[in-house]
Amino acid sequence: MVKIYIDPGHGGRDSGATGNGLREKDLNLAISLKIREKLNHYQGVTVRLSRIKDRTLSLRQRTNDCVVVNSLVGTKSVQKVAELTLPITAFAGLDVLDDLVAVDVVPNLDEVTQNARIIRDKVVNIGVLPVTITVTIAGVDLPVTLSTSIPFQEHTDFPGACPEDTLQETPLEVEGIFTQPGVPVITGPVVGDLVTGILFKVVLRTNITVTRPVIQDAQGNICDVNPNRCNNIGDAPSFTLPAPENANGGIIPLSNS
Incomplete structure (x- = not known):
């Protein structure tokens, strides 16, 4: 249905x-009435006029009669999981897993980098979460602290969402932090190059809201500003997202003593 306001x-x-x-x-x-007459010949088209006779209308009356507003497509509470496995050799002095005494992970939400895009019926979110990892090693006087970024991604089903819609997210919150020592990790080009590692996982929580612009008249009726906004146009969309500031994603030793 296409709705036209003249x-x-x-x-x-x-x-x-x-x-x-x-x-x-x-x-x-006279011209507006003639346009309405012509357009009414088309199926799926409705036409409204701000006036159909000689009457005085203020600008406010005209704009209030038909305004563009944001209509809610939907809102969801979403988990995003940042996950990374590091070899135990990344921590200087930790040669065998039995020497691992304790692990502490501190996420830095103030420096998180994330990029979100809407494709048809789905919200795609990709980002990296900076963390500080501190391990206590048996026989080593001081803890070893490393800084790195843990990648995360989330594909959220959002029926009715389209690329032209507007996406909003609440600030990320940490819902849980998990570590799992003893996970194998590949350190070389050969599959057999496996060493013992530690899995780090941070579960994040946010609320995603998607809205779209619609036209609403004085009676509360609405229609899409762009009724074809979800139609597929050519090839699937391709996005190149900006890199985080710490683009190398490497492990940066902060202290080792």
Whole structure:
């Protein structure tokens, strides 16, 4: 369904330009009525006019009669899981798993980098979460602290969402932190290059809201500003997202003593 709103300018006490026995308000109304007549011949098209006779309308009355508002497509509470496995050799002095005494992971939400895009019926979110990892090693006087970024991604089903819609997210919150020592990790180009590692997982929580622009008239009826906004156009969309500031994603030793 396509809805068209036509506003014949001037009217009533406001005659607009005059000349040769003609008044602008009359011409505007006559042309608008003729346009409505032509458009009504099409199926799936409805036409409304701000006035259909000679009457005075303020600008506020015209704009209030049909305004663009945001309509809620949906809102969801979403978990995003940041996950990374590091070899135990990343921590200087930790040669065997039995020497691992304790692990502490501190996420830095202030420096998180994330990029979200809407594709049809889905919200895609990709990012990295900076963390500080501290391990206590038997026989080593001081803990070993490393800084790195843990990648995360989340594909959320969002029926009715389209690429032209607007996406909003609440600030991320940490819902849980997990570590699992003893996980094998590949350290070389050969599959057999497996060493013992530690799995780090941080579960994040956010609320995603998707809205779309619609036209709402004085009676509360609404229709899409772009009724074809979800139609597939050509090939699937391709996105190149900006890299985080710490683009190398490497492990940066902060202290080792």
